[in-house]
Amino acid sequence: MSASEILKRERERKRERRRQRVAEARRRALAAAKESGIRRILRLPEVEAATGKKRSAIYEEVADGTFPAPVPIGLRAVGWIESEILGWQEACMAARDASKPTEHSGSELVRSGVSTPGGQAEEYGRSRREAKRAEEHAMTASPSGRRISARTTSPARPSSLGRAFLDSAE
Numbered sequence: 001m002s003a004s005e006i007l008k009r010e011r012e013r014k015r016e017r018r019r020q021r022v023a024e025a026r027r028r029a030l031a032a033a034k035e036s037g038i039r040r041i042l043r044l045p046e047v048e049a050a051t052g053k054k055r056s057a058i059y060e061e062v063a064d065g066t067f068p069a070p071v072p073i074g075l076r077a078v079g080w081i082e083s084e085i086l087g088w089q090e091a092c093m094a095a096r097d098a099s100k101p102t103e104h105s106g107s108e109l110v111r112s113g114v115s116t117p118g119g120q121a122e123e124y125g126r127s128r129r130e131a132k133r134a135e136e137h138a139m140t141a142s143p144s145g146r147r148i149s150a151r152t153t154s155p156a157r158p159s160s161l162g163r164a165f166l167d168s169a170e
Contacts, residue, residue, distance in 0.1 A: 041071065043078035050085055 061067035
């Protein structure tokens with residue numbers, strides 16, 4: 001074994017010992033914080049890992065008021081209070097346990113008491129936001145199945161596609 005290989009192995013051992021010390025210090029700090037009752041602030045990657053949601057879904061639900069709002073921790077940094085995330089998880093589990101499965105069709109369960117704006121039972125795992133989007137899509141679809149975007153047409157001046165659809169509907 002050459003001298004350079006020995007030095008390389010020694011550097012790797014030092015790096016690994018440092019990683020272990022840092023990890024142990026982090027574990028001790030977390031344990032001390034839990035014992036003293038200090039509230040822990042979670043950053044986005046930790047919230048994503050705890051909830052199974054991605055960034056866009058988290059911020060959409062914050063805007064809807066169905067997910068805890070972040071707290072500012074710096075000029076351009078936010079975090080979530082760990083106890084609020086745990087409370088949200090408990091509420092999700094309580095909502096799940098409150099509605100029992102009533103029907104089994106293939107691999108999808110239909111939950112009782114949960115309905116879409118159209119009055120049909122909502123499929124298991126389908127959010128209100130998805131149901132609303134599906135309803136909006138159904139309202140803006142033409143008979144041929146092509147979607148007519150409500151953003152490009154206005155009542156004062158419909159687009160050529162909008163005029164053609166309105167003419168065919170009459």
